[in-house]
Amino acid sequence: MQVELFDTLSRQKKPLEPKDNTVRIYHCGMTVQSRPHVGHLRGYIVMDALRRFLRFKGYEVRLVQNITDIDDKVIEKSRAEGIDWRMLAERNTGELLTVTDALNIERPTVMPRATQHIEEIINLVSQIIEKGHAYESEGDVYFDVRSYPAYGKLSGKRIDELESGARIEPSENKRDPLDFAVWKAAKPAEPYWYSPWGKGRPGWHIECSAMSAHYLGSEFDLHAGGEDLVFPHHENEIAQYEAATGKGFAKAWMHVEMLNLAGEKMSKSTGHLVLASDVFDKYDPNVLRMFTLRVHYRAQTEYTMEGMDEAQAAWERITTFLTAAESLVPEPALASEYPELDEVLSDDFNTPKAVGMVFDLVKQGNEALASGNKDKLAEATAKLNLALEILGFAPRRDRGGGDIQTLLDLLVSFRTELRKAKAFKWADKLRDMIQAVGLIMEDTKEGTRIRFR
């Protein structure tokens, strides 16, 4: 099954056709000026699932995910806190990795930092100047937007229409208000690197052009990021790379829609957001993955407590089934193929449909469980395990190890004794106490069992 994704540039679904067996992907990561929020996580979860799916399809995936660790805001915020800008960047990077690790998001193949690629950035800036598409001015270097006719091809904007927009930042050093900085002269006490244009730092946008080219070359397969990056960030990335080299940049563009809060996009600048770390105080990481993947990546959606609670209930339906299935089929099998799932994910990565199929499997599994059909149960479980693996869910398989298991068994037999003795008051008291620490005790035909929430 040929994988197709909606490409922002051509505005249609486009087959993914890597030149060899490796799919080269650049995913715009964070500018580590502040702590990660759940909006960031949406993109990371989608990309993680896509990567797993592509690997299932037999591809190698080279995923480059940048950390932009120097820019105006990084400097500004570190000053506000009175700490070194590198400390701020490191702290936020660390937190990002902590939350993505917790979410079972695989680390990218490379996670390049802007500050470690200054040489590549300077070379790219030099090339743009040589080609006559950028100019130096008082130590700044600006991209000359009007010199590059294709400018606007990704976002569908036209220069003259942008010009009439009222919110363009003017600068004395720019020839045209639309021009953007590819290199910025350092003001006193700002961090800097030596360059042909004096002490300075990269402009925002250039690091992504330079690092993607460095790790993936020209015409790599997919460039991904949040919808809000289409303009100007990705538009500028294309302009810089193509103007400098004359070669094509990314072959296809994938944009993940915004996660809104109270009807509005989450935003760092206004503080209108939910921190990633706050989610894990209340929810299992799989719940956020469920919440994310049950909506198509190109649809805006709303982050709400109700939505998360629903996702939690949905996730529990899966884990409850898995726990119950284990009692009959202890060895969790893994299907090797699942064409129907392949089909829906190949069609613009329709994870909501895939999630629907997961629940169909749970249904089939539960039916098999109710009727005692072991073969049917084994088949449903094997497919379910494959689907969960592809989507990146990580149900807890361990029961807490030997000592804990012994203790749990003890509690189960204690309740069994109490019920046998018709001491229901005490049996129920025990169940309530267990539940208070997050374990569910259930009486089934096969006896009492304990499951984790």
Next chain:
RNA sequence: GGCGGCAUAGCCAAGUGGUAAGGCGGCGGUCUGCAAAACCGCUAUUCCUCGGUUCGAAUCCGGGUGCCGCCUCCA
């Protein structure tokens, strides 16, 4: 002002020409000491609205209304 997207049950959400997936919630039933879980049944004759195309439209076209995003740092 310019560009783009979306409107499907109480809620979330698939479906892009052939007669409405799935989840949550709710109601009834089975099972149970009671629960929980699970299973069975029910829960949108209809897809914002008005026109049009078609044998046939939630799906295509046009007009309205409403919401969101981008045009400024943002995933």
